[in-house]
Each structure stands twice: as C-alpha cells, then as structure tokens.
Amino acid sequence: MLTALVFLPAVAAGILLCLPRTTPPLLVRAVWVAVSSVEVALVLAVWAGHGSGGGMTHETRAVWIPSAGIGYHVGVDGLSLPLLALTAVLFWACAVHALRMTRRVRLLAALFLFLETTCLGLFAALDLILFFVFFDLSLVAMYFVIAGWGHRPGAPRAAVKFFLYTFTGSLALLLGFIGLYLAAEPHTFDMVALARGEVTAGRPLYGALVLLAVGAGLAIKTPTVPFHTWLPPAHTEAPAVGSAILAGVLLKMGTYGFLRIAMPLLPDRWREFALVFVVVGVVSVLYGALVALAQRDFKRMIAYTSVNHMGYVLLALGAAAGSAGTADGAARLAVSGAVFQMVSHGLLTGALFLLAGVLYERGRTYDMTAYSGLAARAPVFAALTGVAVFGSLGLPGLSGFVAEFQVLAGSLGPRPLATVLAVLGLLLTAALLLGALRRVFLGPLRLPVAPGTGRPFPDVRRHEIAAVVPLLVLAVALGLFPRVVLDAIEPFSRTLLGLVGR
C-alpha cells in the first residue's frame, strides 16, 4: 500500500507524458487533480492503518542490490506520517491552484506528479540509498520546475544555483552515508539496522566526520545560515506552485533527515556536537528574521522567514540532545514541537506562497512598495493572507503557536540563553509580517503601474480559494486540536529520545 502510495503519481506522470500533444489541457488538469486527491485519500488510509501505537508500520522490505548493501525498505512512523500527509495535501493544493493554467500544463503536471513521488518516497524511505535516490530526483524535478516555469529572465540562473547548491549538499550526504555504511558490520545502508547501535562507537573522529558530512548536507537543504543563500533567488524566480512545494515540502527534507538519520544513527556524536546545532539554529532564527525585515520583495521576505522557522527546528533538536537522557518531558516536548513546526510551516508557507502567486498574477511584481490598500479592492485575498500571516507569526489558536510554544518550552530548560535569543526572533518576525500586512493591505489604494497591468485588481478566484482555504483550515484545526497529530508524533519522539539518550 505504501509502495502504491509512493509510485502512483510517477506512473500517472509517465502516462501523461505519453499522451499526444493535442490532449486537451482540461483532461490533463483533471487527471492531475484526481491523482492528487487519490494520494490524499491513500495517506489518510495509511494513517488510519497506523493505529495509535509507536513504531514502524506498513513496512515493506525487498531485496534490491544486496551485494552493495542496498535494499528497498519503506515504512511509516510518527515522523513520516504527518509529513506524508503534508506532502499529499500540498500537492493537492498546487494541482487545484494550477487549474486555470494553460501554458504547457501537461509537462508541469507530469513534473509535479513525479516530484510528488520523490517527496513521498523520501519520507517513507528506510534505506539510506533509497532516501538518497529520492533526494536527488527531487532536485532534478525542482530544477526543471524553476527553470521551465519560473519568472524570466532570472529563472534559469536561480535554477542552476539551486541545483548546484543542493547537489553539493546531496553529495556531502552521500559521503556521510558511505561512512555509515562502512562503519556498520555487516556493511549495510538500512536505517533500521544502523539505528541498532552507534556504528561509529569507539571512533570519535570518524563519527564526527560522518556527522559533519551528513549535517552539512542536510543543513544546505534545510537551509540554515550560512548555507541558505540559494533559497531566496530560487523562491523569487520559481512559479507560485513551485515555491509552495519548495518551501512546504522540500525544505522539510533537511530537517526530516536530521530526525531520521543524523540523530538516531549518530546519537553519541549528536550529543557531543549538540551545541553546534543549537548555535546554528539560533543564528538562523535571528539572521533569517533580520534579513526578512529588510526585504521589499514579498516572496523573498517569506523565503527568509522560512530560514527563521527552520532555525527553531534545529534549535529544538540540538536542545533535545542535552536533556535526552533525563526523565522530564522537556526533550520530548522539543522534538514533538520540531515535528509539529515542520507540518505547520509547510501548511502556512505553502498557503503564503500560493497567495504570493495570486498577488503576482494580478500585479506582475512582488515588490511590496508597489501595492497599498489592497484590502479594499480584494477583501477575501486580504483575509486569507491575514490568517496565513498570523499563523506564521505564531498567534495562539493557529498551528504555528502550538509548534513554537512547544519548541521554546522544550528548549528553555537545557538551553536558556539560546531560547531567549530565539524569542527575540519571534518578536522580529511578528513585527516584519505585520508591517508587510499593513503596507500591502491597508492605507490608500495603490496598484503597480507596469505594462499590461492596467486592469483592476480582482479578488481571489474560486480555484485559488479552493487551493488555499483547505491549507488554512488545516492550520487552524491543528492549532485548536493539535492532539490529532501529536498523538502520532509523541510515540516517535519517545523512541527517538530513547535512541539518542542511550
């Protein structure tokens, strides 16, 4: 079932590619939305089958390349499930958002469905090489999305920058995986087998180098300061749906890797170098917020707030290592908060980028100084953006608050100074997001004057509402009833901390 969930979109993509060029776009879009909806349903079915206990379910193991220690091994636990669900929902939203699109829709649909397979596969993979395969293929697909559908003329450059940077990360990751493989006896890439004990025990330098490679690779993907420079141009130039997936799903691959690979497979080294990750996390939080404060470009601003939000995740993971062995729930709170933050950020930032697409489509620019008083002309758009922004800055009642509260409460005990600094970041984000909201939506009405934009600024259309509203509803629902997801996450946090603290 999990395998079907993962590969169904790729099969659909292959079929779409084989259709003749004269296929009406309507049919293509219908297939795209239908497959995405089936994926959402399949994820829900997998979640229902997971039950309330911890541990792996839906495991599938198959021999792939035994002589190289590579196997096909997938499964889900409390970490993968929320992310699989997030992926399915976001891809569904993108499919709906693109419903009015006409330009080369068949290729875009095929690419997105293929990308969905790589993302779902990555979150289900339990073999390092399988993980890597999906990791790399997601880069390839995203490269073509940015290069092919981005805003010219900067798109090809940004796409190459994105590909080169993240490919560097993936090769660092590969070297780290090779290090883990060689340290294990017998040699294997299987994560479950590797998590049975610290394989680099007794070789601290070797372990540190492996953690350095894995950590650097994941940090580039996350991205954290100082590896974040690929992110703003990639986001600015990507089409709205591409940005939504990039921020909502692809960034999570980095933090997911920390939780799935770096922490359980290298627990001793993780504890030893936890401070590094705390510092990197806090620097990302503050730097991301400060740079976002200085942006005039709406998308760049959200991109930098992503750096800020991912910083909390890293802070929580670093802090959790400090108190992993102790009996109090602080570490568990931090880890659960980190996972929750990933889901919450995916929903809210995905919605924000889709809304940014709405803005661009009407005004042909992301420059916030070009807009003013939009709330009068487009009240629904203003309301939706407002909800997403308030969620993003952590207003109670929305998912962002639950996530950030848990992260900060869990980190305060072991790392008080870092946590206090991170709270500063929270204030900065609140200030900058509210400032942006005021600048664009309040005040006298002003629209950008550029060729071809003379038309009035119409409010959001039905398909745009249909794409964004479910994301925001989920964000509110998770803010009000976080237990639904936390019940799945918490057993995972316990297991993980058991591994890290042993």
Add this chain to the structure above:
Amino acid sequence: MSGAADGAVTLMTAMDENPAGLLPEVFLAASAVLGLLAGAWLPRHRQWLVGAGATAACGAGIVAAAVAGDGPRTVFGGAFAVDPVTCTARVVVLSGTLLVLLLSFVPFRSHPRESELYVLIQLTALGALMLAGAQDLLLLAAAYLLTSVPSYTLAGFRKDERGTEAALKFYVTGALLGVVMLAGITLLYAAGGASSYPRLAAALPDAPSALVAAGVVALSAGVLFKAGGVPAHFWVPDAVQGSAPPVAALLTTVPKVGALAALWRLTAVPLAGADGPWHTLMAVVAAASMTLGNLAAFFQTDVLRLLAYSTVSQVGYLLLPLAASGRGGQAQSALLYYLAAYALTNLGAFAVVCALPRARLLAEYRGLWRARPWLVLWLVVCLLGLVGTPPTAVFLGKLEVFTTAVDGGAGWLAVLAAVNTVASLFYYLRWVRAACSGTEPCAAARAVVGPAAVVACAAAGASVVLGVAASLVLPLSGGPLAR
C-alpha cells in the same frame, strides 16, 4: 610435489592454444579481414554489407563471451587471461562497438571508404579486447599498437583540416608515449626477468624498487594515453572535435575500457606485491584527471569538446578503485560496473550528438525542446547520468567507487571526486539549459538521424535499467583474476 604440480600447470597452459578461448577476438579479427577483402570488390552501394558483417561479429562475440564464462584461466602460454575482467571488458567493448557501428551506418552510407571505416572500427575494438586480456607485457605492447594505429586513421578519416590536425596530434602523442611505454616494459623486464604477469608478480617484490618504479611510471604513461587520462590526455579534445561524431564516440569509449581493464590487471597481478608508489601514482593521476578535465570543460561551447573533457574527468573517477585497491573483489566489481555504466551513458550522449549532425555548438541546441522533446529527454537522462544522478547506472558506479576509495583509506580522493561531481553538474547543465530553453524550434532539429536517435533512446533506457537492476550485474564481475 609442488614443483611437479607447477610443472604440470605450466605444461597445461603451454598446451592450451585452443582458439576457442579467444572466440570473440577471433570473430572480430576474421570479420575485419573479410571486410577488408570484400570491401575491395563490393560496389559502393553494397559496402554496408561489411558493416552488417561487423555488427554480426560483435553480436556473436558478445554471445561467445557470455557462454565462455569467466572461469579464471589463461590461454596461449599464459599470455592471455580469460577471467571476470576480460569477460566484462569483452561484453562492454563489443556492445560499445555495436552501438558505434549503428551510429556510423547513416553518416557513412555510400562513403567512398565506407568498408574501411568498419574495418578500422573493428580493429580498434580488437586492440581494446587484447589490452583488457593481456597477461604479458609484450602482448600489452602489441595490443597498444593494435588499438592505436587504426584509431589514428579513424581520427583523420574525414581528411579535412581539423581531422588531419587531430590525427597528427593523436599520432605524435601516441608514438611518443608508445616508446615511453616500451622503455617501461624494458625496465620491468630488466627488474623482473620476465614479461609474463605471474612471474613478474613473484619477481618484482625482490627487485630494485627504483627500477620497478621507473618502469611502472613509464608503462602507465602508455596505458593512460589509451585511457585518455591526465597527463596523457592532450589528444582527446582535438581528436574528438576533429573526427566524425561516431568515431569520437568510439575513441572515448572503447579503448578506454580496454586500457582501464589493463591498468586493473597490472595493479592486481604483477604490482600487487611490489611495494612502490603505484597507488599514490594512480591517486594523483585520478585527482588530476577529474579536476583538470572538469575545469577545462567548464566554458566549452562546442558540444564535442565539452564531452571530450567530460570523458577525461570520468577517467579520474574510474581510477579511484585503482588508487585505493585494498580490497580486491569489491574494487574490481566497482571498476568494472562503472566502466559498463560509463560506456553506455557516454555513448548515449554521443548518440544524441550524432542524431543532430547540424548542431555543433551549445547555442545550436536552443529550442530543441520545441522540436524534439523525446531527444531532449534522452539527452537529459544521459547527461544527468554522467553526473551520477540516481537511479542511472553511473550513480551506482560512483557510489561503489567512492565506497572503495573511502574504504581503501583514500577518503580525501572521495571528497575531491564529490566536489568534482558538483562542478561537473555545472557544464552538463549548460547543455541541458540550452536544449530546454528557447521559444523557436531549433533549426538543427530539422535533420535528425533516426537510427542515432534510437541508439540514444536505447542507451538512456539501458543506463537506467542497468542502474535499477544492478543486483543482476554487480556480483558477476568480482571473481578472482587469472594468475
């Protein structure tokens, strides 16, 4: 007792002069000779029959190689080894030659010297096969000449300005390094008192190490020339750019397979026990090849030159198992698997170039996407394959050679190779970007060579299949070598 057994073994190997052991080579040589004779008599529009014969010989050779198996043994007085290395090299070389022949049919159809082309291609491939199987320094030298001389002619086959210059450069470099190689063989003979590998393996550990080192360095110069590795790579860009694309595909693939197999055999048999800086030498050559090849490829505008430098950098990765061959079987299967993957993917990329005879510059690929989307897809698969994107075969090859390098204590080399891989992505992407951009359909796409496009499709597909189904292939090539 042991002496008697040794005597019996020597007698048996001395007796084994059954040509059946060399069946693939015999097929190729016979078809080349027959082709030469037939070419003199056939009318020009029937000369394709020679090519058909060559294709059949390659096909039969592949079957014979697969049937003969890889049980380690030597034939012809211990001069030629039949073992997993030879077997894999036979399959890869013959398949590569087959693809090159398929690429050559259309551009050389009714060419005044059509049959000669096929004969020269077969002789080059035959030389590569001999390089891979040579178990004796003198046979190695003969194989070097056998694969070099036809390639010089092939490089200048079009007799135009560029081709002549390429052939001359190729020939001068080859002649010089050939002599250096012969000098190396002489030194090794002086040091070990024998030219056959097993005897050298026994004698070299006790020989004066300076003599051995000098001999080995000189010998490797010749083999590296065939492999197209730094510092013997100067001929590669000119020969590739100056010759017809199918010939360029041959020159960068087939002799390389033979040369790397020969290098591996040298590492594993005669130099296994000799202390000396052999692994360090290979590590330096590997590092230099991948780095210089990549740096030179960065801003090339001619696709053939770009591919030429990319093949130089690929030699660097291919040399990783030699630089760190602490663990025989695994390093060997890594090398052989990578060789097969590289040959397939590289031929796929060249096939795309052959399919578009009017597009020579990167800029001329603009808009290809509009005109020939499937061809772009094959190109993307092959180029990303050369980078090492999963699940193509080169990815697994790279994974294996990186693992071997880290395992063999050459972690720095693996890191350098990873950095180079990222760098190589840049210039492959320039090509991909050109092919995928542009709003007007590309002019060069009006004349597409059909068979070449089919070969590109087959190679791209096969490189993915080889990567995904590697479990069927990978264990085949790790067996022991003949001694």
